[in-house]
Amino acid sequence: AQSVTQPDIHITVSEGASLELRCNYSYGATPYLFWYVQSPGQGLQLLLKYFSGDTLVQGIKGFEAEFKRSQSSFNLRKPSVHWSDAAEYFCAVGAKGYSTLTFGKGTMLLVSP
Amino acid sequence: NAGVTQTPKFQVLKTGQSMTLQCAQDMNHEYMSWYRQDPGMGLRLIHYSVGAGITDQGEVPNGYNVSRSTTEDFPLRLLSAAPSQTSVYFCASSPQPGGNQPQHFGDGTRLSIL
Numbered sequence: 001a002q003s004v005t006q007p008d009i010h011i012t013v014s015e016g017a018s019l020e021l022r023c024n025y026s027y028g029a030t031p032y033l034f035w036y037v038q039s040p041g042q043g044l045q046l047l048l049k050y051f052s053g054d055t056l057v058q059g060i061k062g063f064e065a066e067f068k069r070s071q072s073s074f075n076l077r078k079p080s081v082h083w084s085d086a087a088e089y090f091c092a093v094g095a096k097g098y099s100t101l102t103f104g105k106g107t108m109l110l111v112s113p
Numbered sequence: 114n115a116g117v118t119q120t121p122k123f124q125v126l127k128t129g130q131s132m133t134l135q136c137a138q139d140m141n142h143e144y145m146s147w148y149r150q151d152p153g154m155g156l157r158l159i160h161y162s163v164g165a166g167i168t169d170q171g172e173v174p175n176g177y178n179v180s181r182s183t184t185e186d187f188p189l190r191l192l193s194a195a196p197s198q199t200s201v202y203f204c205a206s207s208p209q210p211g212g213n214q215p216q217h218f219g220d221g222t223r224l225s226i227l
Binding site for chain 1 (some may be wrong): 117144146148153154155156157158161163169171203205210211212213214215216218219220221
């Protein structure tokens, strides 16, 4: 079965600074990888996904993520953070032959002025 | 274009009461699922359905029942509510079952059990 680890529970970034949120997965074959964002009181919204091909994927709101098979990682990045990016971010992994996704425990992003 | 609609948005129950959380989607999606979200625990899968008439258990199914009589609806039933079921519940759907399917989420039901 697949699993996902998000090592950072909270991260604080200054507005305008760059951001990287870490995600490590465990799965034997090529996984399907997702990043979701959850604003307070809302459901989860898909930011981006990786299935195959180019290992650098672009998403909405200026986010990108890079799949690194050698490190079993799928880190989320943004060059310049805005105050509206403050939210909780979830990494998720799916696998061929499985119906469901497995979510990480989330990273809460705080943006300081 | 409503997407995934969950009702109610908030609910307070007493221990031992029963309740049904409603979930409806208007996208003709085959796959639907229920998650609970607790602080520090992320999202944990309760039950899921790969089509009308077909349901299966997820990671934390105890204390919950589901049925899928139509493609659109996937209600979650708490048979005898317990304080440990205090949580935020999310319903999600995708066009097909499968690990490559992005999930569409509702806005959640915030449930408190006293």
